[in-house]
Amino acid sequence: MNKFKTAFVSFFSIIPNTSGSASMTNYRFKNWPYEKKLFQLSHLRKKNTKNTCSIFIGKETPLNKIFKLPKIIFNVFNYLKNSKRKLIIIEGSSWIFYTFTILITFKLLLPNTKIIYISHNVESEIRKEFSNKFIYLLTKILEKLVFKYSNLSTVVSDKDKKKIKKLYNLSPIIYPNAISLDFRLNKNKIKNDYIIYSGSYYFKPNKEAIDYLNTKIMPQLVKKMPHVKLLLTGGGLDKKYPWLINKGIVSKNNLYNFIYHSKLMCVPLTFGSGTRIKIIESLSIGAIVLSTKKGIEGIKLKNLKPPFIETDRKNFVRTICKIIKKNKIIRSKSMKDKIYYKNLYSMKNITKNFIKEYSNLF
Numbered sequence: 001m002n003k004f005k006t007a008f009v010s011f012f013s014i015i016p017n018t019s020g021s022a023s024m025t026n027y028r029f030k031n032w033p034y035e036k037k038l039f040q041l042s043h044l045r046k047k048n049t050k051n052t053c054s055i056f057i058g059k060e061t062p063l064n065k066i067f068k069l070p071k072i073i074f075n076v077f078n079y080l081k082n083s084k085r086k087l088i089i090i091e092g093s094s095w096i097f098y099t100f101t102i103l104i105t106f107k108l109l110l111p112n113t114k115i116i117y118i119s120h121n122v123e124s125e126i127r128k129e130f131s132n133k134f135i136y137l138l139t140k141i142l143e144k145l146v147f148k149y150s151n152l153s154t155v156v157s158d159k160d161k162k163k164i165k166k167l168y169n170l171s172p173i174i175y176p177n178a179i180s181l182d183f184r185l186n187k188n189k190i191k192n193d194y195i196i197y198s199g200s201y202y203f204k205p206n207k208e209a210i211d212y213l214n215t216k217i218m219p220q221l222v223k224k225m226p227h228v229k230l231l232l233t234g235g236g237l238d239k240k241y242p243w244l245i246n247k248g249i250v251s252k253n254n255l256y257n258f259i260y261h262s263k264l265m266c267v268p269l270t271f272g273s274g275t276r277i278k279i280i281e282s283l284s285i286g287a288i289v290l291s292t293k294k295g296i297e298g299i300k301l302k303n304l305k306p307p308f309i310e311t312d313r314k315n316f317v318r319t320i321c322k323i324i325k326k327n328k329i330i331r332s333k334s335m336k337d338k339i340y341y342k343n344l345y346s347m348k349n350i351t352k353n354f355i356k357e358y359s360n361l362f
Contacts, residue, residue, distance in 0.1 A: 005083040006036040007076045009102055011065055011094035013042040015052055019200055019234065021093035021120055023252070023277050027180040027347040028089075028118070033355070037079055039072050041065055053079075065098060073105050086113040087362050090150075093120040100142040103149060114362040117150040118175060122163045129271055130204040144168040152361050157298030175354055177277050177298075178347035179284055183256040194229040194245060195320060196262040198255060198278045201236025209269050210237060212313065217268065218243045220317045225324065230266075231258060256285060263324050264288040267295035268313045283307065284342045286335035288327075290319055300344060306334045 008014075014025045015038070029038055039053045046054035053075050057064040080086040088106060090099050099117060106113045124140040131139070147153045147170045154175035155161045164172050197213055199206035210232065218230050222243050230241075235249040247258065259265060265282045269292055280299060282289050289296070289307035296309055308319055323330055343349075 003083070004034050004085040004087070005080055006032060006034050006087040006089060007079055008032075008036060008038045008089050008091065009072065009076060010038065010040045010091045011098045012040070012060075013044055013046075013054075014038060014040050014091075015042075015046065015054070021091070021277075023179075023281070024093075024120065024177055025091045025118075027178060028091075028351060030180060031347045031351045032089075033351075034087075039076050039079075041068055041072060062095060062097075065094075069098060069101055073102065073109075076102075076106075077109060080110060080113060086110055087116065088113055089116045089118060091118050091120070092123070092146075096123050096139050096142045096146055099146050103146055107149070114151045116362060117146050117153040119147075119153065119155050119160070119172070120177075121156070122160055122167070124167065125163065126205070126271075140167070144170070147172060152358060159298055173358060176345065176350055177280060178345045178350045179277070179281050179342070180347045181256075181281065181284055181342065183253045183285075185260065186253075186257040189261045190231070190245065190258075192229045192245070193225075193227055193263055193324065194231045195264050195266045196231045196233070196258055197266055198233045198259070200234040205269055205271050206234065207236075208271065209267065212268050213266065214239070214241050214244065216313070217266070217316050217320075221320060224317070224321055228263070228320075228324065231262065233258060256281070259287050260285050262287060263327055264290050264320065266316065266320065267291035268316060269295040270313070279307075280341060280345050283334070284338055284345065286331070286338040288323055288330055288334050290316065290323065302337050302340045303333075306330055306337070 008029050010025055014022045037051050041057050042054045043057055043060040045056050048054060055068050055071050057068050090102055092099055103115055124143050127136040127139040147164060147168055153172040155164060155172045156177045158174060161172055161174055164170055197210060201207050201210055213230055221228055229243050229245050231245040233247045233250050233255055237246060259282050265287055267279060276295060279289055291307055291309055293309055293311055310316055310319055
């Protein structure tokens with residue numbers, strides 16, 4: 001009988017690592033020091049391994065995920081049932097209904113199982129903006145219950161903690177987003193000068209930002225700098241523009257290289273919560289970031305420039321031109337600052353400190 005087992009549960013694909021949320025869970029999983037196994041719902045057919053159980057859902061829809069919840073519950077149960085100490089870590093970058101179902105089920109099936117809810121954002125806030133009223137209200141009710149009845153619930157920033165306190169009168173623990181950088185620098189650069197945005201077009205805050213880049217920023221920018229392109233990664237966009245280099249879903253190593261060789265990462269987000277892991281990664285490899293205050297929210301900045309922060313997106317074109325013209329000078333500063341971000345947001349250090357402080361609760 002094993003003394004301690006941890007089941008990581010995710011309702012989206014973590015392996016392969018193709019999104020910011022997937023990166024977070026992947027990094028956390030790799031740096032978790034105890035015996036562990038990842039259980040994921042995935043729209044990709046993946047072979048199961050000793051440490052990974054993938055449950056194929058076909059098309060990624062809420063209904064398909066709901067139908068597969070019994071299967072993920074069955075697999076987690078079999079993994080944990082003979083362990084003296086049982087821990088489930090639920091990654092919260094999906095609809096809170098799935099998390100609530102797992103939480104309640106294991107409170108009944110294995111009542112001595114400890115459950116940690118890792119929120120990636122304040123989900124009710126996003127649902128209020130982008131979903132119908134029924135889904136928003138249901139999400140808000142379930143989110144409160146999940147935060148209340150998990151043995152431990154976490155948020156990624158002090159700002160999100162204050163939001164949860166205001167919404168539900170509960171005080172979660174801060175477990176910041178973090179990184180585990182590991183990439184090989186590829187010297188085969190894209191010929192064009194380009195700015196980059198990375199994020200799935202299926203996620204509505206990303207969709208709004210990408211549409212703004214293509215309809216507002218790039219038409220003005222190419223009038224001033226015709227040679228500059230917009231490079232996108234993350235998949236989902238099927239539109240074509242003369243300035244667009246659409247790479248779709250790329251490997252983590254390729255993503256880091258695209259960011260590294262870019263003139264800047266441009267993040268015109270106006271909505272969302274949590275912290276953007278790709279911004280942390282970009283700062284940690286020495287890239288320049290131009291963002292709204294919303295995009296950079298929750299990140300402890302060493303300096304304001306770089307990264308550059310523009311409150312009004314209308315000023316982005318002017319600032320992009322300024323950064324590209326003085327790119328070498330500005331880049332030298334961002335390269336010096338990258339050590340600060342690599343150390344501050346090391347998943348290995350953050351997870352080690354988290355376990356040291358809160359292991360008595362699980």
